[in-house]
Structures are given as structure tokens and as C-alpha cells.
């Protein structure tokens with residue numbers, strides 16, 4: 001799926017396979033380590049020209065090996081350095097042992113390091129190989145450095161961050177910057193790892209892209225390259241039905257705002273027609289606020305069934321402000337028949353909390369036609385076992401949920417994951433923090449609906465909607481409301 005190393009994400013396991021494939025193709029693995037260490041040293045000199053001393057902390061594996069290369073390079077550059085090691089350097093093996101042998105300077109134990117003003121720490125304790133929680137003495141050292149004002153430059157990943165999940169294994173460095181190699185790892189994007197990484201630099205140490213792409217799985221960063229090829233083509237010949245008809249269910253008279261936000265976002269995002277399906281009691285409230293969005297009365301199953309006789313009506317958003325769980329289940333059931341597609345959000349998700357399998361059975365057949373947009377709380381209602389399993393990364397949670405539901409899952413948050421039943425998953429990175437505002441999720445649901453209505457496949461529709469939501473959030477700026485977010489949607493089209 002990912003065709004560029006810039007957007008590819010490699011897990012530590014993938015990275016191990018890359019290593020072996022690179023070695024099998026004749027590349028010198030020590031050569032890779034040498035380039036990695038030299039790149040980190042160059043970064044240290046460039047970023048910290050005022051450092052009085054570079055303190056390189058070296059671990060027991062190849063991340064430590066990179067550290068010895070950094071130490072040698074920084075000393076050769078004429079800076080003052082100190083090296084502290086975790087474990088006995090004599091126990092190093094392979095390339096790390098070679099790097100240590102080339103270093104020839106003195107090495108003190110890790111516990112002897114006490115941060116002092118003017119130091120810059122180069123963190124080469126653990127990278128991709130961190131496999132369990134850190135020991136108490138290492139945690140104490142990391143915490144002492146974090147509490148000091150000494151900046152940290154991390155090699156590959158801030159030590160303590162799990163590269164697969166982004167979780168903190170006991171403690172982790174708060175890095176000012178991190179230099180990683182070839183491509184990013186899930187731990188750089190998933191929270192809390194993203195917050196600990198600082199500025200991320202990706203350095204090409206010379207592993208051919210074909211090896212990365214061959215070993216890379218199905219996960220990547222959400223960027224236009226992943227879905228641009230299926231964006232609706234804007235042609236002068238198009239008419240409104242070509243651009244699709246989106247139907248959004250309104251809530252009851254006391255909760256009409258959410259549905260309207262979805263509907264207006266849908267229209268702004270390019271659906272040719274948008275109809276709000278409203279109970280009679282909510283009609284006047286809705287009518288007072290809508291112009292271009294059409295209104296239709298749907299009071300119950302009979303009205304909806306009659307409406308579904310129009311075969312052009314293929315795409316629905318159900319859930320924002322909807323309230324009535326029993327009714328939501330029946331409407332989802334009616335919509336599921338035929339080739340229709342459904343964005344199920346908010347109350348629509350909660351409606352199935354007692355029997356999620358009932359929902360999954362409705363959409364079990366064929367290409368994914370269901371898009372679920374849960375935040376963490378809603379996710380736990382449909383997938384309690386996955387939500388509780390702390391060994392899973394957010395990516396893996398999304399992948400398993402998508403496979404189980406035969407739907408596309410948008411697991412929301414600052415690090416939104418979009419996952420498909422076939423295992424593809426993207427991590428979003430463009431959402432500004434001020435996107436977390438009332439109604440922002442309703443706007444997203446409408447956006448997904450609009451992209452579906454225009455004929456995009458469900459996964460690409462979802463991923464492009466999440467990206468566009470983030471870009472619009474940036475454009476609207478701090479202090480945005482759901483309304484200004486909708487206004488900003490049109491302004492990001494040209495960069496998609």
C-alpha cells in the first residue's frame with residue numbers, strides 16, 4: 001500500500017526483517033551503524049553548537065553500538081565527551097562490539113552520570129530492541145535527566161518508548177530531538193511516544209527503498225499519497241447526482257445541532273446533494289437553520305423504507321445527536337440491505353453496545369460498507385476486549401476491530417488511526433489540538449459521508465476525510481468552532 005519510504009511505518013519486527021534482508025543483499029551491517037552514528041553526531045553538532053560537553057549513554061545492544069560511533073565522531077570533531085554505559089561493554093556483540101572496539105576512549109557506568117549545566121545527552125540506551133519494562137535504576141537515571149534542564153538527543157527512539165506501540169516502558173526520555181533511520185516507526189506517531197520524540201529527523205543510511213517497501217507491512221502515515229488516486233475527479237460535465245447524495249439523520253427536537261453539523265460538513269465537502277432526515281417534531285428547528293441542505297420527514301421505519309426505494313440514495317450518516325438506540329438499530333438494519341454505505345458515529349455506535357455482533361452481521365458481506373468513527377470510550381463499547389488489551393498498539397486495535405466488523409474503523413484522538421478489514425492502517429498526524437472541540441466529531445462524520453457519496457472506497461474515503469479535517473483545523477486556527485471548521489473545509493481542497 002505505501003509506496004514511499006516517507007510515509008511508510010516500520011515496526012521493530014519489520015526493522016529486524018529489513019536488517020536481515022539488507023545483510024542478505026550484501027550490505028555491510030556495520031556500515032549502516034557507522035552511517036547512523038555519524039548522522040547523529042552531525043545532528044548533535046548542528047543542533048547544539050553551544051554544548052559544553054556531549055554525554056553519550058550507551059545501552060547493551062545495537063542502539064548502544066550507534067552511541068559508540070557517535071562518541072568517536074564527536075571526539076574527532078574536537079568536542080568534550082563523556083560516555084556512560086548500561087551493562088558491561090565487554091559483553092557487547094556483533095556490530096556493537098565492533099563500534100565499541102573502534103571507540104578506544106574511557107567508559108563509566110550509567111549510574112555515575114549526574115546531569116550538569118552545559119551538558120547535552122545523547123540517548124543511545126535502547127531503540128528498536130526494547131522488549132520489556134526498564135529496570136528501576138535506569139528509570140531513576142532517565143527521570144533525573146528529564147528533571148534537569150539538560151537537553152536530550154535520542155538515537156532512533158527516546159529510550160523507554162516502545163517502537164511498536166508508542167507506550168512508555170517504565171519511563172522514557174523527553175527528547176528535544178530524535179534521529180531515526182530510513183523511515184518512521186509507530187512509536188514516533190502514537191501517543192505518548194509522539195510527545196516524547198521532540199523534533200524528528202529521518203536519516204537515510206543507505207538501505208535500498210525496495211527492501212523497505214518489501215518488508216514494510218500495511219501501515220503508514222496518513223498522507224495524500226495513500227488516497228489521492230481515488231479522489232473524485234472534478235469535471236465540468238458533472239451534475240449534482242454524479243457528486244452523490246448524502247443523507248444524514250437528525251436527532252430529536254432537543255438535539256438537532258449535531259446532525260446539522262454533519263449535513264453542512266457533507267455539503268461543504270463536496271456531496272452533490274445532502275438531505276437531513278428529520279422527525280416531524282424537529283422539523284421547524286432544522287428548517288430555521290438550513291438552506292442548501294434539504295429536509296425530509298422520517299418518523300419511523302415506514303418512512304425510511306419508502307425513502308430507500310430511491311436507489312440513488314446510497315450513503316447515510318447515523319448517530320450524531322441521535323439519542324434513540326432502539327431506533328438506531330432498526331435504521332441501521334434497513335440501510336444495510338442493498339449496496340448502501342453507512343457512517344455510524346456517536347449514539348449510533350452506542351446503540352449496539354449490548355450486542356455488537358448484531359451490527360457486524362449486518363455488514364459482514366463483501367467490500368466494506370460500514371465506517372465506524374469511535375473515540376476511545378465508544379470504541380470500548382463495541383470492542384471491550386480490544387480496548388482492555390494493553391499489549392495491543394492503537395494501530396493493532398484498529399486493525400482487529402476493522403477485521404471483526406468488516407468495516408473501516410476511525411479510532412479518533414490526537415493520533416487517529418484509520419484501519420481497514422484487509423489490515424491496512426494509517427496513523428494521522430496533522431490534527432491540531434484545538435480540533436478537540438464540541439461538534440468536531442460530527443463534522444468528521446459528515447466529511448466521511450461526503451467522500452463516500454462521491455464514490456471513494458471506504459478506507460480511502462475515511463482516511464482522506466480525517467486528513468482534510470486536520471488540515472481544515474489548521475486553516476481555521478486556534479479558537480475554531482465546529483462552524484468555522486466547516487467553513488475551512490473548502491480551502492484545503494487544492495492541497496489534497
Ligand SMILES: NC(=O)C1=CN([C@@H]2O[C@H](COP(=O)(O)OP(=O)(O)OC[C@H]3O[C@@H](n4cnc5c(N)ncnc54)[C@H](O)[C@@H]3O)[C@@H](O)[C@H]2O)[C@@H](O)CC1
Nearest residue numbers: 032033036061062063126127128129130131132133134156
Ligand atoms: N535496523 C537497522 O538496520 C539498524 C539499526 N541500528 C540500531 O540498532 C538498534 C536496534 O538494536 P537492537 O536490536 O540491538 O536493540 P537495542 O539496542 O534497542 O536493545 C536491545 C538489547 O537490549 C536488551 N533489552 C531489551 N529491553 C530491555 C530492558 N527493558 N532492560 C534491559 N535490557 C533490555 C535486549 O535483550 C538487547 O540486548 C536500532 O534502534 C538502531 O539504533 C543502527 O545501527 C543502524 C542500522
Ligand SMILES: Nc1ncnc2c1ncn2[C@@H]1O[C@H](COP(=O)(O)OP(=O)(O)O)[C@@H](O)[C@H]1O
Nearest residue numbers: 412413414431432433435436438439440441442
Ligand atoms: N488532542 C487532540 N488533538 C487533535 N485532535 C483531537 C484531539 N482530541 C480529539 N481530537 C479530534 O477531535 C475530534 C473530536 O471528536 P469527538 O470525540 O467525537 O467529539 P465531539 O463529539 O465533541 O464532536 C476527532 O476528530 C478527534 O480525532
Ligand SMILES: [K+]
Nearest residue numbers: 123126157159
Ligand atoms: K535511544
